[in-house]
């Protein structure tokens with residue numbers, strides 16, 4: 001009996017020793033993990049020392065070197081910086097600590113000045129995780145309130161992003177609508193296939209161009225608008241707009257074009273409206289975005305091939321193909337068409353190439 005008790009005691013000591021060893025190993029692994037290692041050497045800051053001012057052209061290179069590999073190579077800021085800086089509907093803001101530029105972000109005023117959208121936000125890695133982004137967002141909200149804005153909108157990834165799934169986030173944000181976001185890559189090999197006469201001879205004659213300034217005609221038709229834009233939102237080029245005439249002037253973005261096969265039939269609205277735009281990035285060197293509005297899958301392949309042939313003409317090498325569409329049947333058909341075309345999913349940007357993006361709104365007070 002005594003022997004058994006002693007044995008148990010020795011066992012407990014052994015177990016305790018093992019637990020200490022595991023904890024030590026975990027701490028060591030945590031510290032050698034690059035993120036934690038970098039954090040250990042971070043410069044401690046007080047967010048109240050962060051001073052904001054409007055960005056200027058002289059800040060461009062400092063801003064663009066704040067972060068590397070933003071959006072895993074699909075950063076649109078280097079290409080769009082000049083456009084953002086000179087756009088009357090935007091304000092580009094930098095944050096400085098003791099005269100050193102450490103953060104950047106863009107405010108887009110939309111919905112007739114009732115909403116804002118934050119874009120291209122970034123903080124220098126040395127100062128990460130200390131609330132600078134949060135402080136910058138508070139400053140953006142303050143500017144928005146001073147301008148009479150009522151809400152802040154955002155496009156967020158909800159399947160993987162822990163922050164957007166947190167209770168804290170859900171308390172302040174209301175989900176408005178969601179879309180399927182497909183990301184693929186048109187490699188050199190796929191390019192050659194798509195350039196074959198079979199694809200190039202595709203007849204696109206029934207697709208008509210709609211100038212962005214004429215989009216008010218689409219918004220004005222309740223029947224068409226309801227069919228194309230659920231929840232009265234048009235997600236265009238990563239920005240969520242309300243379908244209102246005040247937004248029409250914003251829809252051309254830097255290089256957005258609309259194409260339509262919409263027709264009114266006795267069975268309701270048929271066809272699709274699509275938009276195409278592109279930006280230069282780092283990996284791959286360019287990205288082409290197709291925004292699909294409507295759910296009539298019978299026109300899908302026609303629009304897809306139309307945009308692909310435009311992208312092939314416009315972009316010389318490998319490019320990323322990003323597509324936003326409604327979820328459900330049309331999304332399934334889209335994935336089938338892309339598989340048929342052999343376009344590989346872009347795994348490094350979005351695991352599995354497909355994700356859900358949600359439009360959320362936060363009330364400003």
Ligand SMILES: CC(C)(COP(=O)(O)OP(=O)(O)OC[C@H]1O[C@@H](n2cnc3c(N)ncnc32)[C@H](O)[C@@H]1OP(=O)(O)O)[C@@H](O)C(=O)NCCC(=O)NCCS
Pocket residue numbers: 067070071120121122123124127128129130131132133134135163168
């Ligand atoms: C994302 C980034 C700007 C955060 O900067 P930061 O100064 O470290 O952020 P903060 O310390 O102020 O954290 C802000 C809060 O936002 C949250 N957050 C994390 N990712 C976020 C995101 N993509 N969008 C909004 N908020 C986010 C954090 O969880 C944190 O919340 P908490 O205070 O409740 O914990 C920074 O990591 C960065 O520059 N990354 C590269 C560029 C990038 O990916 N930008 C995406 C902007 S949407």
